[in-house]
Amino acid sequence: MTKALDSGNCWNVSWEGRADCKHCAIRKIDVLADVDIDKYEEYLKPITQYCYPKNTVIYNAGNEATDLYVVRKGLVKLEQTFEDGSMRIVRLIQKGSIVGLETFLDHKQKYEQTATTIHKTELCRIPERVFPPILKDDSHFFLAVMGQWHEQLESSNQILVEFSTGSLRQRVARVFLYLVDEANRDGLLEIKKISVQDIASLTSSTRESVSRVVAEFKRNQLLTKSSPKKLRFDEVALRKQAE
Amino acid sequence: MTKALDSGNCWNVSWEGRADCKHCAIRKIDVLADVDIDKYEEYLKPITQYCYPKNTVIYNAGNEATDLYVVRKGLVKLEQTFEDGSMRIVRLIQKGSIVGLETFLDHKQKYEQTATTIHKTELCRIPERVFPPILKDDSHFFLAVMGQWHEQLESSNQILVEFSTGSLRQRVARVFLYLVDEANRDGLLEIKKISVQDIASLTSSTRESVSRVVAEFKRNQLLTKSSPKKLRFDEVALRKQAE
DNA sequence: CGAATCTTTGAATCCTCTCAAGTCTTGTGG
DNA sequence: CCACAAGACTTGAGAGGATTCAAAGATTCG
Numbered sequence: 301m302t303k304a305l306d307s308g309n310c311w312n313v314s315w316e317g318r319a320d321c322k323h324c325a326i327r328k329i330d331v332l333a334d335v336d337i338d339k340y341e342e343y344l345k346p347i348t349q350y351c352y353p354k355n356t357v358i359y360n361a362g363n364e365a366t367d368l369y370v371v372r373k374g375l376v377k378l379e380q381t382f383e384d385g386s387m388r389i390v391r392l393i394q395k396g397s398i399v400g401l402e403t404f405l406d407h408k409q410k411y412e413q414t415a416t417t418i419h420k421t422e423l424c425r426i427p428e429r430v431f432p433p434i435l436k437d438d439s440h441f442f443l444a445v446m447g448q449w450h451e452q453l454e455s456s457n458q459i460l461v462e463f464s465t466g467s468l469r470q471r472v473a474r475v476f477l478y479l480v481d482e483a484n485r486d487g488l489l490e491i492k493k494i495s496v497q498d499i500a501s502l503t504s505s506t507r508e509s510v511s512r513v514v515a516e517f518k519r520n521q522l523l524t525k526s527s528p529k530k531l532r533f534d535e536v537a538l539r540k541q542a543e
Numbered sequence: 544m545t546k547a548l549d550s551g552n553c554w555n556v557s558w559e560g561r562a563d564c565k566h567c568a569i570r571k572i573d574v575l576a577d578v579d580i581d582k583y584e585e586y587l588k589p590i591t592q593y594c595y596p597k598n599t600v601i602y603n604a605g606n607e608a609t610d611l612y613v614v615r616k617g618l619v620k621l622e623q624t625f626e627d628g629s630m631r632i633v634r635l636i637q638k639g640s641i642v643g644l645e646t647f648l649d650h651k652q653k654y655e656q657t658a659t660t661i662h663k664t665e666l667c668r669i670p671e672r673v674f675p676p677i678l679k680d681d682s683h684f685f686l687a688v689m690g691q692w693h694e695q696l697e698s699s700n701q702i703l704v705e706f707s708t709g710s711l712r713q714r715v716a717r718v719f720l721y722l723v724d725e726a727n728r729d730g731l732l733e734i735k736k737i738s739v740q741d742i743a744s745l746t747s748s749t750r751e752s753v754s755r756v757v758a759e760f761k762r763n764q765l766l767t768k769s770s771p772k773k774l775r776f777d778e779v780a781l782r783k784q785a786e
Numbered sequence: 787c788g789a790a791t792c793t794t795t796g797a798a799t800c801c802t803c804t805c806a807a808g809t810c811t812t813g814t815g816g
Numbered sequence: 817c818c819a820c821a822a823g824a825c826t827t828g829a830g831a832g833g834a835t836t837c838a839a840a841g842a843t844t845c846g
Binding site: 380382388390401402404405406412435436439442443445446447449450452453454456457459460461464465504 | 623625631633644645647648649655678679682685686688689690692693695696697699700702703704707708747
Binding site: 738739740750751754755757758 | 824825826827
């Protein structure tokens with residue numbers, strides 16, 4: 301219908317448009333999955349759609365939490381900044397999940413981390429005011445929202461258990477396995493490029509150390525550059541590295 | 544009223560009793576804070592109260608999530624077991640928070656981690672069936688439940704950011720600061736004893752390494768054994784170690 | 787094309803882990 | 817209440833891994 305529903309044309313500028321929830325492909329897996337769109341059409345009007353290029357800040361820690369975002373496509377990181385300026389990624393958010401859950405909490409709540417796109421990302425922005433009426437008379441919606449909180453806890457857990465435990469070699473291998481975009485039948489995994497810095501921030505390590513591990517993977521033929529923006533892995537070997 | 548409300552007499556056996564929500568001291572800070580107890584009295588009858596000694600398993604990962612527990616007093620850890628038998632603490636749960644949030648999700652949900660007491664702990668067990676009727680017609684309760692999810696995310700975050708980042712010396716110092724039981728006005732912090740193993744599991748380290756750091760703290764007069772089951776810290780020095 | 791940013795590599799240091807042995811605690815049963 | 821056994825904690829020595837600092841090489845973007 302609108303350009304908004306087509307994902308091919310988000311270059312290095314962001315666009316926005318009115319969301320078309322009725323025909324949204326992602327909706328069946330997101331928080332609005334069981335909501336009767338026709339019934340609440342009026343309420344859903346304030347929802348808008350965005351496409352951000354990679355490395356775009358969606359919101360900053362400390363900003364007032366007025367909207368939440370459903371990720372339709374792409375990858376978003378939530379990160380915390382330390383006094384010394386270094387950063388730590390505390391959650392990764394993929395298709396179907398929500399960025400900015402704080403919005404559901406009391407008024408005057410602030411975002412706790414900074415949300416930034418890692419890849420090109422499409423999102424629907426939903427203002428806080430959309431939810432109260434739906435919550436009021438749709439009991440399923442409550443379950444869907446709790447499912448979202450649960451998913452974020454799992455993401456946090458994963459970073460704790462998989463990306464912060466074991467040798468750096470294991471941790472980096474697990475990050476790549478998590479990022480797999482598509483898997484060919486011949487055991488080759490395709491991965492969109494991600495910065496060494498982000499992997500370091502995820503694994504609680506340094507750029508240099510991560511770079512060394514990746515270089516080692518390349519030397520061992522475990523990893524090859526398949527196209528300018530993609531990497532290719534040998535699944536079996538990568539899983540062995542992940543332990 | 545009942546023995547259940549008195550916390551002095553939980554020795555190395557656990558006791559249980561019917562909960563007395565109406566006179567519960569903890570209630571105003573927990574998930575039932577804004578619930579009208581009189582109105583739902585009938586529903587709340589299945590709630591029972593327990594007192595477990597330290598190192599008691601509340602439930603195991605994989606068990607069906609049929610009940611949740613409100614911590615009235617004490618400290619509980621949620622931990623994940625790896626293939627090689629080692630463990631990692633992924634959350635700490637204190638007074639007023641909930642152990643077993645999975646219970647709110649769909650039926651047939653399983654507990655994802657194993658919950659174990661670290662100190663002597665008093666809990667109220669609330670069966671899953673208690674909640675649907677309250678959720679149905681108390682809109683505040685929904686907010687309270689989300690607040691609980693939010694708290695758990697923060698706990699997870701804290702372990703990620705404070706206990707898994709930086710040198711081991713920093714991480715251990717931060718764990719002690721977190722565990723502070725009471726602070727005297729003269730800058731002395733009292734801490735209930737916690738096993739070296741648990742600190743290692745929290746900081747993603749080993750018993751030996753944690754033991755060495757603690758020994759160093761003792762040598763530097765930063766830490767002293769104030770009573771058989773307690774430790775005492777110099778707050779200023781400890782904060783300096785935490786960075 | 788050039789500046790800014792990100793990545794790679796080297797060398798030295800420091801930190802943490804591992805393994806192994808010894809010590810201390812704790813809980814149990816006599 | 818004491819003695820013993822099992823478990824938890826401590827300590828040492830050596831090896832290996834990760835960090836730091838510094839400098840050079842790539843990429844990216846305007």
